[in-house]
Amino acid sequence: MPVASGAIPADDPTRTLVHARPDDRNLQHVAIAGGTYTILVTGEQTAGRYCLIEMRVPPGGGPPPHGHDFEEMFTLLDGAVEVTFRGQRTTVRAGETINIPANAPHFFRNSFDQPARLLCMCTPAGQDEYFLRVGDTVDDPTAPPPALTDEEKAERQNRAAALAADYRTELLIP
Numbered sequence: 001m002p003v004a005s006g007a008i009p010a011d012d013p014t015r016t017l018v019h020a021r022p023d024d025r026n027l028q029h030v031a032i033a034g035g036t037y038t039i040l041v042t043g044e045q046t047a048g049r050y051c052l053i054e055m056r057v058p059p060g061g062g063p064p065p066h067g068h069d070f071e072e073m074f075t076l077l078d079g080a081v082e083v084t085f086r087g088q089r090t091t092v093r094a095g096e097t098i099n100i101p102a103n104a105p106h107f108f109r110n111s112f113d114q115p116a117r118l119l120c121m122c123t124p125a126g127q128d129e130y131f132l133r134v135g136d137t138v139d140d141p142t143a144p145p146p147a148l149t150d151e152e153k154a155e156r157q158n159r160a161a162a163l164a165a166d167y168r169t170e171l172l173i174p
Contacts, residue, residue, distance in 0.1 A: 018045045020052065022141075031145030032135030034061030035110075039132070043125020051128035055118045056141055057081065062109035065172040066164075071123050072100040074108070079116030083108045105172055130167035134160040 020027075020040040028039045034057065041052040054077075062081065074083075075097040083092050085106045092098055092108075100106050110116045122128070134156060136146050148156070164171050 012047075015047060016045075022054075028132060029138045029141050029143065030131050030135035031138050031143075032131050033063040034058060034145070036138055036141050036143065036145065037120075037131055037135070038141045039128045040119075042128050046125060048125050050121055050123040051125040053120045053122070053128060053131070054141065055116075055120055057108075057110045057116045057118065059110050059113055059115065063107055065105060065107040066169055067103055067105045067172060068127075068167075068169040069102050070126065070168060071102055072127070073121045073123075074098050074100075075119045077117040077119060079110065079114045080112050081108045081116050081118070082111045126167050127169075130163060130169065133163055 018041050022038075030037050030039070036056045038054040038056075039051065040054055041050070043049075043051045057079075065084070074081075074092065076092050076094045078094050080091055080093040083090055083098060083106065085098075085100065086104055090098075120127075136148075136156075138145065161171055
């Protein structure tokens, strides 16, 4: 793709370097979709351009079918997951990267007997905020998700569905 002619915009000195460290006590961790997600880089830190989330997904974990009007890219750091994209299933293993185009129906599931660890970049940002609003905060990335009653699980699902449109997401569950 050709570069547009003309000068690039001036540096914005109000923006700062973001250095995400996995042991940073200020990172937010949220239990959601059967796993624990750590917000490494927030949309606020990137002026809304993207967010970066580390996902720890245990066997059996993963989100329900959904779609959204933003790009989502996953890099598998450890383990493997099965990704269903427009009805076609593929296995993604450690070291591999996939990109989900905006608006495409998809989901992933850890169908294996080992935990998976992924980096998820969403552009533009917003998914970081959605996860924090619908999940349960936990102390660290290895903390187990809270034990929820059936009523609490239903409340989380209802909250996710109610907020989905605010975050440009559509849950594709019956």
